[in-house]
Amino acid sequence: MQIIHPINTFFFTLFPSLEKRNEEEITTSLKKYYTYGPFVPKVTIQDQVIYVEVDTMAIVTQEADFNQAVSLCEKRDFQAATTVLKKLILRNPSNSEYHRILGQALSEQGKQDEAINALIDALRWDAKNGWALLMMGNIFARFKKDTTTALKYYDQAILANKVDHYTLSNIAYLLLQENKLEQAKKYANEALQIQPNYPNALFILGLMAERENASHTAFEYAILAVKQAAPTDPLYQNALQQAIEWARSLSEDFEGEKAMVAYRSQLEAEGGTEIEIEKDDNIAVVAKMEFAERYNRKHHLVKYKSNYPAVAHLVMHEMVHLDFVIQARKVNHNQLFLSTQQNKNTFLEGMQPAIKKLKNKGLPQENIQKFTEGVFNGLNLQTFNTPIDLFIEEFLFKKYEKLRPYQFLSLNRLMQDAIASVTDKMILEIVPADIVSKSKIYSLVNALQFQDLYGINLIDKFQASEAELEQAQYFFKEFNDLKNKRQPAEEYLLVKQWAKALDLNNNFELENEKQYEAKSNIDTFLSQLEKDPFGLETPEDPLQQKEMELFQQNQQAEGTNSAVVMYIVSALQFFKNKSQDQIKTIAFEIAMLGTMGIDPNKKDYIIGNIPEKRFSGTQVLAYYYTSWRLAIPEHLAELGLDYGKEFEMAMKLA
Structure with a gap:
């Protein structure tokens, strides 16, 4: 044609x-x-x-045989493919591709010299057959161990625009083996030009950096390769093992100690209090910060367990806790995590089945108490620390690049501990499944960050349900939305929100540090109580104000009155343990109050059946609507309060 x-x-x-x-x-x-x-x-x-x-005639008469040869190669029946291809070449020796595929089939059968001859024929008919050039390079590189000749063919393949990132990376690795680092680097970077973040090329650059004694660069390239490789790819494990090896080597230098000394001096200057650091293998956690104010000391004290890898990271982590507290104190936002005996008793009610199991096993009461308290304290530690730890690790990763090998080793070990704590059969037999699930969700959030920072995917090892993983992913998204615009103390918002989402908010209280200290001083407390018995003039906790602001922004988008929603939540909590008759009594009392008119802007309403509390007009209206909806729903429409959406939202929150 x-x-x-x-x-x-x-x-x-x-x-x-x-x-x-x-x-x-x-x-x-x-x-x-x-x-x-x-x-x-x-x-x-x-x-x-x-x-x-x-040549339409050739297409018609030869296409079926050519397709058959390709299909046989795909099925790895190279001997049969060779027979078909040789017949095709007899009929049409000028077709370069017939020779090229024949060369491939022969090479796969281990007949490298015959393959070279077939590929030379392919190139004689078409000197720019890029795939034939590539295969010639591969044969000389892999089977003939002739890098010089291989590179001649690879260079021609590049000119023919047939070299892909796979081949360029192979060339780079060959050159690395020959210790030709500059040439190897050139080919690896060309591979990345074609396929950015190709893990093989990144790992080869890491191996080159190691040869050049650039250990930190080598570690960073290994981590980049881990991030980009699929966990099933053999390269993933190779890069991971190399990253661990390089990190261990780097953690033996003094970069971590240098960072600790400099950061400690900075925080001592900013906070005005000295910091001491000591080893203590008897503490219940891997590391802890004991604040001077809480321990009645003149100095802060960081304690750490010496049997953990890269302890410099543990110490730096604890000092960032102090840094965040210093920032929060400057704006009067710092919060104290408080847990009372009443909180503990409420928690222990849910632990009764586990306690009964332990008693049946003949465990002494002292051991049972120690176990249950350990579960309570451990869950509280996760509740408080998980959101804050995310910000801390993000801060360390970004600000202290030389600390990353320490952070990598340390977090990897902590992740292994976390996996064991929620998959150990003995723990699963004793601890209520609900508690294990909540602990697992918090640990999964940490695991998601570890994967984000270092590419290590440990998610499957937690044996989490789909719902647990979805909740952890939602939490991690909330953190990511906030991390780059975080203001001092905003991490406490996530502490409260996540605890509420997991129904753990009854295990503790967060209280503004200044307000707590004022209440701890009896003279100050009594004086304030005398001046403002209903707390109407007491400034609201700035963190609560921030929480309300964020909530209001969300509610505006949904078309609801956020203040009314929160007051209905309060009303639902108040009415929770009241009988229908008790709620009716309050409903009728508020109705009587309503006959005189309720001003939303007024702040000192009194409801006799809710003693020792003053209400704003909006609060009264919220309690009015809630009480009638709960106790007298058939007459709700007569109130003229259109709070249906607000009530539904409050029900979800409460």
């Missing part, structure tokens, strides 16, 4: 990309366009007319 195209305006309408191209470029493009499988047309230009000769 002959196709004729006069070179005119209409031709460039059909092939607009060829306008302003020379004859050679037009010929090359049309060959590519009219190529069908292995059948390349002949294109000539004469007197401003293009002639395209397509």
Whole structure:
């Protein structure tokens, strides 16, 4: 078949990309366009007319055999494919692709010399057959161990634009083996130009950096390779093991200690209190910060367990806790995490089945008490620390690059401990499933961050349910939304929100540090109580104000009155343990109050059946609506209060 195209305006309408191209470029493009499988047309230009000769007869008579040969190669029946290809070559020896695929089939059968001969024939018919050039390079590199000859073919393949990132990375690795680092680096970077973040190329750059004694750079490249590789890829494990090895080597230098000394001096200057650091293998946690104010000391004290890897990271982590507290104190937002005996008693009610199991096993009461308190304290530690720890690790990762090997080793060990704590059969037999699940969710959030920072995917090892993983992912998203715009003490918002989402908010109280200290001083407390018995003039906790602001922003988007929602939540909590008759009594009392009019802007309403509390007008209306909806719903419409949406939202929150 002959196709004729006069070179005119209409031709460039059909092939607009060829306008302003020379004859050679037009010929090359049309060959590519009219190529069908292995059948390349002949294109000539004469007197401003293009002639395209397509060998349709060859296509008709040979295509089926060619496709059969390709299919046999895909099925790895290379011997049968060889037979078909040799017949095709006898019929049409000028087809470069027949020779190229024959070379591939022979190479797969271990006949490398015959494969080279077939590939040379392919290149004699088409010197720019990029895949034939690549295969020649591979054979000389892998089987002949002749890097010099391999590179000649690889360079020609690059000129033919047939080299992909796989091949370029292979070339880089070959050159690395020959210790030709500059050339290897060039090919690895070219691979990354084609496929950014290709893990093999990144790992090879890491190996090169190690050869050049750039250990930190080598570690960073290994981590990048881990992040980009699939966990099932053998490279993932290779890069991970190399990262661990390099991190261990780096953690033996003094970069961690240098960071600790500098950071401690900074915090001592900012906070005005000295910091001491000591080893203590008897503490219940891997490391802890004992604040001077809480321990009645003149100095803060960081304690750590010495049997954990990269303890410099543990100490730095605890000092960031202090840093965050210093920031929060400057704006009077610092919060104290308080847990009373009443909180503990409430928690222990849910632990009764576990306590009964332990008693039946004959465990002494002292041991049972120690166990249950350990579960309570451990869950509280997770509740308080998990959101804050996320901000701390993000801060350390970004600000202290030289500390990353320490952080990597330390977090990896802590993740292993976390996995064991929620998958150990003995723990699962004793601890209520609900508590294990909540602990697992918090640990999964940490695991998601570890994966984000260092590419290590440990999620499956937690054996989490779909619901647990979804909750952890939602928490992690909330953290990510806040991390780059965090203001001092905003991490406490996540402590409260996540605890509420997991129904753990009854295990503790968060209280503003200044207000707690004022209450602890009996003279100050009594004086304030005398002046403002109903707390109407006491400034609201700034953190609570911030929490309300965020809530209101969300509610505005949903078209509800956020203040009314929160007051209805309060009303639902108040009415929770009241009988229908008790709620009716309050409902009728508020109705009587309503006959005189309720001003939403007024702040000192009194409801006799809710003693020792003053209400704003909006609060009264919220209690009014809630009491009638709970106790007298048939007459609710008569109140004229359109709080349906607010009530539904409050029910979800409460």
